[in-house]
Amino acid sequence: MSTVTRNIALKDQYISLYREKSGEISANSAPLMNTFRKEAITRFASLGLPRKGSENYLYADIERVFSNNLEKNFSDRKISFNIKEIFHCDVPDLETNLLLLVNGRFYGNGKMLKKLPGGIIAGSLARAAIEYPELVEKHYGKYAGRSDDGLVALNTAFAQDGIFIYVPRGVKVEKPVQVVNIMISENDLMAQHRNLIIADEDSEARIVVCDHTLSAHRFLTNSVNEIFTARGAKVNLTRVQNEHNGSSQVTHSHCLQEGGSDLSTITVSLHGGFIRNNVYVRLTGEHAENHTMGLYLTDKGQFIDNFVYIDHAAPNCFSNQLYKGVLDDFASGSFNGRILVRRDAQKTNAYQSNNNILLTDDTRMYSRPQLEIYADDVKCSHGSTMGQLDENALFYLRSRGIDYREARLLLMFAFAHDVIQNIKVDALRERIDDLVDKRLRGELSRCNNCAMQCG
Amino acid sequence: MLSIKNLKASIEGEEILKGVNLEVKAGEVHAIMGPNGSGKSTLASVLAGRDFYQVNAGEVLYQGEDLLDKSPEARAKEGLFLGFQYPIEIPGVSMVNFMKTAINEMRRHRGEEPLSASEFLKKMREKKELIEIDSSLTNRSVNEGFSGGEKKKNEIFQMAMLEPRLAILDETDSGLDIDALRVVAKGVNNLKSPENAIIVITHYQRLLEYIVPDFVHILYKGRIVRSGGKELAMLLEEKGYDWVRNEELAGKQ
Ligand SMILES: Nc1ncnc2c1ncn2[C@@H]1O[C@H](COP(=O)(O)OP(=O)(O)OP(=O)(O)O)[C@@H](O)[C@H]1O
Ligand SMILES: [Mg+2]
Numbered sequence: 131m132s133t134v135t136r137n138i139a140l141k142d143q144y145i146s147l148y149r150e151k152s153g154e155i156s157a158n159s160a161p162l163m164n165t166f167r168k169e170a171i172t173r174f175a176s177l178g179l180p181r182k183g184s185e186n187y188l189y190a191d192i193e194r195v196f197s198n199n200l201e202k203n204f205s206d207r208k209i210s211f212n213i214k215e216i217f218h219c220d221v222p223d224l225e226t227n228l229l230l231l232v233n234g235r236f237y238g239n240g241k242m243l244k245k246l247p248g249g250i251i252a253g254s255l256a257r258a259a260i261e262y263p264e265l266v267e268k269h270y271g272k273y274a275g276r277s278d279d280g281l282v283a284l285n286t287a288f289a290q291d292g293i294f295i296y297v298p299r300g301v302k303v304e305k306p307v308q309v310v311n312i313m314i315s316e317n318d319l320m321a322q323h324r325n326l327i328i329a330d331e332d333s334e335a336r337i338v339v340c341d342h343t344l345s346a347h348r349f350l351t352n353s354v355n356e357i358f359t360a361r362g363a364k365v366n367l368t369r370v371q372n373e374h375n376g377s378s379q380v381t382h383s384h385c386l387q388e389g390g391s392d393l394s395t396i397t398v399s400l401h402g403g404f405i406r407n408n409v410y411v412r413l414t415g416e417h418a419e420n421h422t423m424g425l426y427l428t429d430k431g432q433f434i435d436n437f438v439y440i441d442h443a444a445p446n447c448f449s450n451q452l453y454k455g456v457l458d459d460f461a462s463g464s465f466n467g468r469i470l471v472r473r474d475a476q477k478t479n480a481y482q483s484n485n486n487i488l489l490t491d492d493t494r495m496y497s498r499p500q501l502e503i504y505a506d507d508v509k510c511s512h513g514s515t516m517g518q519l520d521e522n523a524l525f526y527l528r529s530r531g532i533d534y535r536e537a538r539l540l541l542m543f544a545f546a547h548d549v550i551q552n553i554k555v556d557a558l559r560e561r562i563d564d565l566v567d568k569r570l571r572g573e574l575s576r577c578n579n580c581a582m583q584c585g
Numbered sequence: 586m587l588s589i590k591n592l593k594a595s596i597e598g599e600e601i602l603k604g605v606n607l608e609v610k611a612g613e614v615h616a617i618m619g620p621n622g623s624g625k626s627t628l629a630s631v632l633a634g635r636d637f638y639q640v641n642a643g644e645v646l647y648q649g650e651d652l653l654d655k656s657p658e659a660r661a662k663e664g665l666f667l668g669f670q671y672p673i674e675i676p677g678v679s680m681v682n683f684m685k686t687a688i689n690e691m692r693r694h695r696g697e698e699p700l701s702a703s704e705f706l707k708k709m710r711e712k713k714e715l716i717e718i719d720s721s722l723t724n725r726s727v728n729e730g731f732s733g734g735e736k737k738k739n740e741i742f743q744m745a746m747l748e749p750r751l752a753i754l755d756e757t758d759s760g761l762d763i764d765a766l767r768v769v770a771k772g773v774n775n776l777k778s779p780e781n782a783i784i785v786i787t788h789y790q791r792l793l794e795y796i797v798p799d800f801v802h803i804l805y806k807g808r809i810v811r812s813g814g815k816e817l818a819m820l821l822e823e824k825g826y827d828w829v830r831n832e833e834l835a836g837k838q
Contacts, residue, residue, distance in 0.1 A: 520673075520675075522673045523673050523675045523678075525634075525635055525657060525673075526669070526672070526673040526675065526727075527675070527678075527683070527687075528634075528656070528657040528658045528661070529633050529634070529657050529658075529660075529661055529666075529667050529669075530661055530683070530687040530743065530747065531658050531661035531662045531687050531690050531691045531694070531747070532658060532683075532686050532687050532690050533658050533690060534656065534658065536686060536690065537658075540678050540682070540683070540686065541675070541677075541678070543677070543678075544675065544676060544677025544678045544726075545677065547677050548676075548677060
């Protein structure tokens with residue numbers, strides 16, 4: 131079969147799956163989300179799955195990953211497990227801070243939406259779409275809907291649930307909200323969930339998302355996040371990707387920032403066989419500030435691909451992309467960072483850097499900056515490096531009695547810490563440091579006991 | 586303690602050390618002087634285990650064992666310390682973490698328990714006071730953004746923390762102000778004992794007023810061409826290297 135026919139066959143499989151299951155999909159979701167499906171599947175039919183080698187997917191073989199015949203489950207099948215048993219989390223107020231997604235569905239033990247102090251609403255997106263339709267309608271599909279990526283359309287057609295977080299105007303969320311995204315099953319499984327985060331004017335929120343797999347099956351996730359950061363709002367989102375290496379994950383984050391807002395996302399990729407993260411940020415008001423950062427530590431046959439697109443649509447905004455990675459064994463990856471400065475976005479400051487350490491000759495890393503600048507009064511810079519550990523530094527450490535292996539770890543840790551240090555919550559930063567340290571030492575293979583314990 | 590016999594070493598095919606002989610006994614202080622490019626740092630680096638130098642001939646015994654076979658960390662664990670002429674900046678590695686790791690690796694090598702946090706901090710404090718080094722420096726990443734003189738002081742601080750048996754100080758006095766020079770000398774003299782030995786590489790006789798050497802050697806074009814007592818340093822100060830050059834020329838004729 132030629133690749134073209136394979137692509138069509140694959141696409142048709144998803145379309146007919148949708149036709150066959152649309153009743154079940156809708157019955158187990160929310161009316162508001164259902165209204166988007168028909169158009170989305172039509173859009174998917176015309177866009178198809180991204181092709182490897184196409185403009186935005188030069189190195190990621192989506193078709194290979196999506197052609198695996200995995201179970202898809204559209205009903206709310208009860209998975210019984212004791213959270214505390216498998217996930218040792220010592221967050222003091224577990225009820226308040228922890229949101230659990232299991233195979234893409236909110237796991238609330240009967241409590242699907244929580245109202246936290248200050249009017250914060252957090253819980254199931256499907257339930258929120260039923261209880262607060264006007265609020266959800268204002269944002270659902272508004273940011274990801276602009277995407278011309280077939281996978282976003284696919285998600286919109288199939289997504290039934292996910293996380294919803296709403297922070298009202300002027301409210302500051304003291305403790306971080308922790309979202310734990312668990313894949314656990316008795317079969318190989320595919321999930322497509324949808325998250326919506328709304329930070330209203332001058333609000334402040336810190337969110338931690340952890341992706342875990344708790345059974346050894348092959349998993350595939352295609353998730354979409356929409357993040358709205360209203361005027362003056364501050365959102366800090368840290369994501370730790372730590373699925374096992376037999377799993378594949380594609381994430382799409384579509385963010386809109388109004389004037390004076392400040393959105394900072396840090397994605398730390400530790401384990402996972404195939405990871406593709408898309409981040410689209412649109413800065414639509416003056417003096418908005420964006421930090422999009424990532425750290426990837428890979429080995430064996432892992433593939434990690436980060437694709438970032440920052441759209442400066444208003445003057446006087448600031449953006450900074452910082453991505454760093456350490457690749458070992460025969461791992462491969464790619465970073466694609468795009469900065470678009472529109473004609474009226476004068477006095478833009480936009481920066482980007484991507485630094486990589488390649489520990490062996492068999493690793494492959496592709497780094498591609500793309501600057502598209504239509505305004506004349508802007509400051510933009512980009513830089514990308516591929517290198518080994520600094521031999522002089524290594525010798526200096528060894529000359530003080532530190533073993534070669536330990537010296538290497540110290541240097542890799544220092545390299546990684548450059549990203550981690552941007553996590554503003556001390557306790558969280560220390561825990562991520564610890565995870566990164568364990569990962570570099572090769573001591574973090576499973577993580578049902580990693581317990582992100584952030585408080 | 587250290588016995589260097591006919592040591593020849595090259596880099597990228599170019600011979601830098603052309604047969605160095607040197608004997609250092611416990612309790613002694615040696616000074617090595619010599620013009621720029623004569624191979625002083627090369628000698629120090631070869632002793633510390635830098636692998637881009639190729640040893641072509643000769644042998645080095647340290648405490649009765651072959652030194653050149655050993656990894657840099659093994660040498661350090663056995664008490665060899667090199668104070669770098671150009672200390673390396675290591676962004677992201679904190680001084681505290683660096684010193685704690687180094688000390689505990691060495692303790693482990695000697696079969697000792699790691700220092701507790703409070704013991705370690707106590708030691709840091711003591712040595713900081715001895716070397717008169719600022720906490721603002723030891724709270725930073727290793728050498729990052731340190732001034733030239735601060736880096737040199739930091740080498741002496743590390744030496745004081747690690748308490749080596751044989752310290753080789755490569756131009757630790759260069760770029761130091763007069764107060765710092767005094768402090769460096771204090772650190773070195775503090776280490777001096779009948780069990781330890783020190784080799785200072787320097788261009789200035791000034792340092793030798795503070796750290797009085799038992800022997801002075803002149804390294805010239807990869808060979809030690811002259812050895813003597815501390816008066817040799819004085820002579821050199823007075824006559825300059827031209828004198829060595831001329832003597833060499835005269836010797837060759
Ligand atoms: N990494 C290197 N690559 C090429 N040449 C080198 C290297 N290191 C040293 N050399 C050469 O070896 C010779 C000796 O250098 P070395 O640094 O040992 O001199 P030195 O006596 O310490 O000089 P100084 O007093 O200036 O510190 C010089 O000619 C130098 O250029
Ligand atoms: Mg030198």
